[in-house]
Amino acid sequence: MTQPLDMNQRIRKNAEALSNALEHHMLASFAPDARKELRLFSAGEAAELLGISASFLRKLHFDGRIADVHTSPGGRRHYSAEDLIAIRQTLEAGAKTPGAYLKGRRAEDKVQVLSFLNFKGGSGKTTSSIHTAQRLALKGYRVLAVDIDPQASLTSLFGYRPEYDFLDSGTIYDAIRYVDPVPLSQVIQKTYFSGIDLAPAGLMLQEFEHETPQALLNNIQPPFFARMAAVLQEVEDDYDVILFDCPPQLGYLTMSALCASTGVIITVVPNMLDVASMSQFLQMSADLLDVVHNAGAKMEFDFLRFLINRYETNDAPQQQVVAFLRQLFGKEVMTAHMLKSTAISDAGLTQQTVYEVERSQFHRNTYDRAVDSLNQVNDEIETLLQTAWGR
Structure with missing residues (x-):
């Protein structure tokens, strides 16, 4: 006859089983290193986040003002979060109004x-x-x-x-x-x-x-x-x-x-x-x-x-x-x-x-x-x- 588990043993057993299952889920979701990576963003998403039009974003590429980004076989551009930061810095450098594209705190602002x-x-x-x-x-x-x-x-x-x-x-x-x-x-x-x-x-x-x-x-x-x-x-x-x-x-x-x-x-x-x-x-x-x-x-x-x-x-x-x-x-x-x-x-x-x-x-x-x-x-x-x- 199977002996009943003590309550603390039962809880520990359940905790270990759940922990192992969550680890397996993490490995399956974010293999091979079980760490997350951020996806790339479409040109439309990038333009919206930057606060500019999609046509202006294309012109920036055409004029060589910003670096090339990942392009799909179909010719569609995709932007990483790092790309967005670099573009934002470029736009800010040429902006007439300070803070137009970098809207974070300034020297006089409190966090x-x-x-x-x-x-x-x-x-x-x-x-x-x-x-x-x-x-x-x-x-x-x-x-x-x-x-x-x-x-x-x-x-x-x-x-x-x-x-x-x-x-x-x-x-x-x-x-x-x-x-x-x-x-x-x-x-x-x-x-x-x-x-x-x-x-x-x-x-x-x-x-x-x-x-x-x-x-x-x-x-x-x-x-x-x-x-x-x-x-x-x-x-x-x-x-x-x-x-x-x-x-x-x-x-x-x-x-x-x-x-x-x-x-x-x-x-x-x-x-x-x-x-x-x-x-x-x-x-x-x-x-x-x-x-x-x-x-x-x-x-x-x-x-x-x-x-x-x-x-x-x-x-x-x-x-x-x-x-x-x-x-x-x-x-x-x-x-x-x-x-x-x-x-x-x-x-x-x-x-x-x-x-x-x-x-x-x-x-x-x-x-x-x-x-x-x-x-x-x-x-x-x-x-x-x-x-x-x-x-």
Whole structure:
């Protein structure tokens, strides 16, 4: 007769089986080296990202102002992210107005630090944050993505395996921990996506939640709410925008990110259960922010916006909830909303985003609707960043 497994043995066995299966999936998806590579972009996509017409892009090639790029046997040009950066620099050098093509921060601008958060899991924080990071990078911004969720979904989407790559060290925890912290530059990873660096997460991040109460008792400085801002100062000159993907809880990690932020995006799924949960989240946030403010934290946001996520245009109850939120919060609800799309969810099956997958892999209309929705959201966020810089 088979002996029953102890609960801890059963859980460990399941964890090992799942980990092996995920490793196999990664190897199958990104062979031969199990690392991701960014696809090439069509001439139409390149022109849209550069903010020029397709005909002007062709003329740049014809006049020899920009280098040749990969050309298919049919004569179609395809552009890498590195190509886009080089073209953008060429265009900027000849522009009459500074910043016409390189729209990142200038010497007098402060780095923009943006937190994506909500108290409820499944509200699209990670999906929103990675698509925003990628869209901004493709438009020429220097982006640092900081994953502060111990579940490390954002880290996984960048092609890492947190349970292997960062099991004991190498995460943002190493930079903010209370004992022997390391410089943030030592944990930042280059990614396959040109223009984006990553400060990864892993299960070790949970130790920050456990260690902070004792650190408060021992008055270890800087306190938890100032540690993230302190470590960002070391690297902020290297970036235009820093994005936090926050955990679905209002713990010390989230509070530390909020205290380092200049802008906040609260993701909202438009149904009454999620809105009720958000109400509790906002009340708890206000109470806790009062506490850290009284303890000396500085919290000055350039903007706070609610992003409607997983929106279904034909869902009448969702439309009512959105109307309710717009009536309640006015302009703080973003004009653009992120559609619920099979293109977004299907891309996630191979740990990719909509910006990474080829249009040919999906029904054309489904893909185009998803991309259009994401572009509108992220371009509205870009406008908020530009406005914060006084432009």
